[in-house]
Amino acid sequence: MHPIEHLRYVARSSGWGQESLVRETAGALLSFGHDPAGLVTACRSMIARRPSSGPLMWLAARVLTAADPRSEIRMCLREMTEDKTARFLALELPVEATVCVLGRPDLVGDTLRRRGDLHVLVVDVLGEGHHLVRRLSEQDGWVAEVAESGLGAAAASADVVLLESAAVGPGGFLAVSGSRAAAAVAHTTGVPVWLVAGRGAVLPAPMWDALVARTLAGVEPWEADREVVSLALADMVVGPEGLVTVAEAVGETDCPVVPELFCAAD
Incomplete structure (x- = not known):
């Protein structure tokens, strides 16, 4: 397949996790x-078509600032493949805990399939929760599908609320719609909120601001599939380095600031 056609195929595809998206783009x-010149244009094009992916912006920024782009692409692929976020989450969750998740999170879903002792409340936001429920029902453990109207009750009933984000910055984290309500309910009822953010998700302020602006442009807040949630509502972050504080998670990022990515795609 011609590289341009390959990029168009990736841009049009849906339902991919962040690792698959980065792998195919790379x-x-x-x-x-x-x-x-072609590399800059290709990166701009992918960012314009998949604006909510922190790892995709991370990949593009690292590649465009590298002395040897091809070697950097391979390094990013290796780091993405070796991401231990799901493994750390599986180790940190308490035995037989009741967890609340929203929709169909990729890394969290991998974790839940590793653990057969958890009680899982899956809130069916955007009609995606039933996919996760079906996959978990095939294994040991207990899982229940919760209608969106029961989001608050599910969050308050859990031992921990897990919110996955593909983009995190100093201004918050981008998550599936309903995450702000779930985090707020958990916060006020004393239920811990763990933000799950895999490799490449944490961005510096300029890159984060550009990602949010593009993702939410032209969409009414109540109609958007994603929303920005305050970091103040997250108690801990589970990422490539394990379970860390919010300050530790957003304090460092290996994503460079690349203004060229903010320009319109050619």
Whole structure:
């Protein structure tokens, strides 16, 4: 497949997790390793079409600032493949805990499939929760599908609320709609909120601001599929380095600031 067609295919595809999205994009970008102008255009195009992905912006920023783009692409792929976020989450969750999740989170879903002792409340936001319920029902453990109207009750009844985000910055984290309400209910009822953010999700302020602006542009807040949630509502963050405080998680990022990515795609 021609690299341009490959990128278009990736941009049109839906339902992919962040690792798959980065892997497929990286494979296409390898073809532009000796074409700096084409590489910039390809990265802009993907960011414009998949604006809510922190790892995709992380990949593009690292590649565009690297002396050897092809080597950097391979390094990013290796780091993404070796991400231990799901493994750390599986180790940190208490035995036989009741957890509340929203929709169909990728890393959290991987964790729940590793653990068969958890009680899982899956809130069916955006009509995606039933996919996770079906997958978990095939294994040991207890799982219940919760209608969106029961979001608050599910959050208050859990031992921990798990909210997954593909983009985190100093201004908050981007998560599926309903996450702000779930976090607020948990916060006021004393239920811990753990933010799950895998490799490449944490961005510096300029990159975070650009991502949020593009993701939410032209959409009424009550109609958006995603929303920004305050970091003040998260108690801990589970990421590639394990379970850490919010300050530790957002204090450092290996994503460079690349103004060229903010320009309109050609």
